[in-house]
Amino acid sequence: MNPYSALADDSDEQAHRAAAANASLALERASRAAGLNLSALPSMSRTGQVDISSVSPQVASELATLIRRRAKSAFRAAAQLKAAFQSHDLEIPDPHVSNRQICLGDVTLETADRLACLLGAPPQRGSEGELAYWPHTQMLVARLSTAFRQATGGGFLDPEHHPACLRCNTEAHITLGAISPELARRMAGALRAAEGAA
Structure with missing residues (x-):
C-alpha cells in the first residue's frame, strides 16, 4: 500500500x-x-x-x-406564468418550482400547437388530426422551440415529443421541460401581449 x-x-x-x-x-x-x-x-x-x-x-x-x-422570485414567476396560461385557457399543468427552475410539465399536441401560435409561430398546415403524424409532430416541436426563442429574446426551450403508446394507454404528448424564472417571466409577458393583440 x-x-x-x-x-x-x-x-x-x-x-x-x-x-x-x-x-x-x-x-x-x-x-x-x-x-x-x-x-x-x-x-x-x-x-x-x-x-x-x-x-x-x-x-x-x-x-x-x-x-x-x-426562492420567492421563482414562485412569483411560476404564478405569473400560470395566470398567463389561464388567460388563454391553455390546458397546461400548473407550473411548479423545482431546483429554482419553473417546470412546465406535459401538454397535448393540440395545446402545444396553440401555445406555439400564441408565442408567434405561424399556423401549421394540415388538419388537427395530422398533428400526431411523426413528421407533423417534429415540425410542431421545431415551431414551438423557435417561437419560444423569439418571444423570449433568445430563450431556450427543449420540448420533447412522446408518441402515443398503446401498451401504456397514453396519448401522444409533448413535455415542455423546465425554464429559468427570467424566461418564465418573459414567456408570461409574451402571452399577455398575445392576449392584448387578440
Whole structure:
C-alpha cells in the first residue's frame, strides 16, 4: 500500500469532517438567529455529512417559509406564468418550482400547437388530426422551440415529443421541460401581449 495515498485519504477525510462541522455550526447559528429550534451536527456514520434532528411541525413550517423566501422570485414567476396560461385557457399543468427552475410539465399536441401560435409561430398546415403524424409532430416541436426563442429574446426551450403508446394507454404528448424564472417571466409577458393583440 502506498503510504502517500493513505495520507492523502486521511487528509481528505479530515477536510470533509471539518467542512461538515463548519456547515452544521453555520446552520445552527442561522436557525437560532431566525428563532428556529433546530439541531445540526456532523454525522457520526457518514463522513462529511450533516445530520439534522427531528423538528416540530411548527419549525418545519417556518423552515419551509424561509426557503420559499429564498426562492420567492421563482414562485412569483411560476404564478405569473400560470395566470398567463389561464388567460388563454391553455390546458397546461400548473407550473411548479423545482431546483429554482419553473417546470412546465406535459401538454397535448393540440395545446402545444396553440401555445406555439400564441408565442408567434405561424399556423401549421394540415388538419388537427395530422398533428400526431411523426413528421407533423417534429415540425410542431421545431415551431414551438423557435417561437419560444423569439418571444423570449433568445430563450431556450427543449420540448420533447412522446408518441402515443398503446401498451401504456397514453396519448401522444409533448413535455415542455423546465425554464429559468427570467424566461418564465418573459414567456408570461409574451402571452399577455398575445392576449392584448387578440
